[in-house]
Amino acid sequence: xxxxxxxxxxxxxxxxxxxxxxxxxxxxxxxxxxxxxxxAVGVIAINIANAIPSDATGTLPVRFTLNGSTKNLxxxxxxNVTAADLAGTGVITVFYDWxxxxxxxxxxxxxxxx
Numbered sequence: 001x002x003x004x005x006x007x008x009x010x011x012x013x014x015x016x017x018x019x020x021x022x023x024x025x026x027x028x029x030x031x032x033x034x035x036x037x038x039x040a041v042g043v044i045a046i047n048i049a050n051a052i053p054s055d056a057t058g059t060l061p062v063r064f065t066l067n068g069s070t071k072n073l074x075x076x077x078x079x080n081v082t083a084a085d086l087a088g089t090g091v092i093t094v095f096y097d098w099x100x101x102x103x104x105x106x107x108x109x110x111x112x113x114x
Contacts, residue, residue: 058084071103
């Protein structure tokens with residue numbers, strides 16, 4: 001019935017995805033999720049298992065590839081989440097809407113230096 005049953009979900013059906021790589025380029029930091037067939041609108045929990053290298057430029061926007069598309073991760077209001085904002089590893093929650101281009105961070109980040 002559901003095309004995404006190969007993805008781990010919680011009891012509410014929220015997909016729980018783990019990054020499988022991170023690469024730093026001159027224009028962005030890219031995380032690959034390696035999953036396809038996730039519903040096109042909803043909330044997902046992402047386990048950032050691969051830390052952004054400490055020598056990456058902190059102002060680079062962070063992007064994720066999911067369902068064959070790459071989207072910038074943004075804060076409410078549309079500002080890009082940057083490499084400096086997403087230091088270390090951990091779990092974040094994101095609202096995504098592939099139809100309208102949203103890939104918005106919904107969880108709080110740790111304070112700088114924490």
